[in-house]
Amino acid sequence: MRHKDGKKSWTIVWPEGTVHREADGYLRQYEGSGTQRTYAYYLVDHLRWLERECLQREAVTFRDLERYMGIVGAEVRMPLGEPWRVGKRPYRDAALSTAAACLKGFYLRQASLGINTDLKRDLDKDRLPTRADRTRSFLGHLGAVQQANPLAPVRVRRRHPKMLPEGTRERLDAVVNTARDRLLVSWLSDGGFRIGEMCGLHLSDLHLRDGAACGECRTPHVHICHRPGNENDAAAKTKYEWKVEAGTITGGLIKRVSRDMIRTYFEYMTTEFPRQQATHGMLMVQLRGEDYGRPWAPVGARRMLGRAGVRAGLGKIKPHAFRHSFTTAVLDAAKGNLLIARDAGGWASATTVDEVYGHVDVHDPDFDLALRTVWGEQA
Numbered sequence: 001m002r003h004k005d006g007k008k009s010w011t012i013v014w015p016e017g018t019v020h021r022e023a024d025g026y027l028r029q030y031e032g033s034g035t036q037r038t039y040a041y042y043l044v045d046h047l048r049w050l051e052r053e054c055l056q057r058e059a060v061t062f063r064d065l066e067r068y069m070g071i072v073g074a075e076v077r078m079p080l081g082e083p084w085r086v087g088k089r090p091y092r093d094a095a096l097s098t099a100a101a102c103l104k105g106f107y108l109r110q111a112s113l114g115i116n117t118d119l120k121r122d123l124d125k126d127r128l129p130t131r132a133d134r135t136r137s138f139l140g141h142l143g144a145v146q147q148a149n150p151l152a153p154v155r156v157r158r159r160h161p162k163m164l165p166e167g168t169r170e171r172l173d174a175v176v177n178t179a180r181d182r183l184l185v186s187w188l189s190d191g192g193f194r195i196g197e198m199c200g201l202h203l204s205d206l207h208l209r210d211g212a213a214c215g216e217c218r219t220p221h222v223h224i225c226h227r228p229g230n231e232n233d234a235a236a237k238t239k240y241e242w243k244v245e246a247g248t249i250t251g252g253l254i255k256r257v258s259r260d261m262i263r264t265y266f267e268y269m270t271t272e273f274p275r276q277q278a279t280h281g282m283l284m285v286q287l288r289g290e291d292y293g294r295p296w297a298p299v300g301a302r303r304m305l306g307r308a309g310v311r312a313g314l315g316k317i318k319p320h321a322f323r324h325s326f327t328t329a330v331l332d333a334a335k336g337n338l339l340i341a342r343d344a345g346g347w348a349s350a351t352t353v354d355e356v357y358g359h360v361d362v363h364d365p366d367f368d369l370a371l372r373t374v375w376g377e378q379a
Contacts, residue, residue: 006229008039010033010036011024012027032088039098039105042098049071057110061119064124065151066151068160069100071084073090089273096203100152101149107119107123108123123149123151124146157282163316163321164324165314168325171312172308176304176308179264179267182267183265183268184305186263190257193323194312195234196237197224197237199298200226200230200235201295203282206222207220207281212248213246213248215219222257224240224255225252226240226252231294232296234297236252248372255303276293284296302319
């Protein structure tokens with residue numbers, strides 16, 4: 001549902017169009033947020049499965065929830081019944097964790113309303129806090145227990161992100177068709193932007209000269225500001241406070257920009273940007289068709305990169321792979337300094353950077369020397 005101020009809300013309706021009262025009450029807790037949208041998609045899939053299995057919400061057991069998690073991709077040892085989501089890929093760990101959080105929250109809310117209270121005992125579990133939990137939380141040393149979700153998969157602490165193939169940037173530059181597309185490749189490569197951040201940029205967010213009026217960064221930079229009402233539905237994931245003072249953007253997430261990013265910006269603005277049509281003030285716009293000049297949606301940018309990757313012989317390229325490559329390159333250049341990599345990539349936590357990207361180069365001379373010393377071998 002789109003509101004008058006441009007914001008959106010998500011809910012679940014029955015096939016005849018009436019609002020699903022229990023689901024709507026749960027989703028309203030996350031009004032207008034990305035979490036509301038994500039939970040709506042996961043919850044509607046679960047509710048459809050309940051209908052298929054002829055299960056009443058009031059009678060759902062923990063074993064039923066385990067069976068559902070197993071049928072969408074979790075590892076559970078029990079008969080799962082008839083296939084579900086046929087032709088679709090199973091959920092991976094991150095999606096399974098999100099689905100588990102959604103289901104736990106939904107059924108705990110049901111229990112708080114006096115519905116299926118027996119299920120609460122199985123879902124409302126605690127665990128001992130880890131070192132990471134204590135580090136993240138304020139006064140974490142005082143915490144004795146941490147909430148646990150028995151539906152969630154065991155967390156894999158180390159992940160290896162999908163990196164871009166070698167030479168991706170140069171090969172994409174050779175096949176993209178417009179200055180706008182070259183700008184996108186440059187900014188994703190040198191800035192580590194999320195695709196929602198890129199397509200959500202406004203011209204006023206760009207301070208591409210030294211000593212900008214905001215006074216928050218001496219070198220050229222951009223302010224990433226969360227705006228949920230953008231016409232193209234693009235929004236930054238991070239929600240730092242920002243404001244306009246005397247016509248100048250201040251606050252938000254600040255990212256520095258490279259010379260090549262500035263070069264591709266001016267190439268785009270002086271050759272392709274439709275100033276008369278683009279009165280909305282956004283940077284990335286459509287360059288063809290009846291929507292010429294309207295804001296470019298993230299899905300359009302993803303499709304462009306996917307097609308360009310195929311033309312370049314790289315396969316399908318995804319925008320987030322640029323972010324992985326950027327963060328890894330910064331971490332290597334900073335000699336493992338997690339704070340530099342965190343702030344350069346706009347990550348919320350240095351722990352995330354460490355878990356995902358922090359790994360030693362097995363060919364590093366220091367690594368080789370350390371091993372040979374332990375082995376008693378001469379370098």
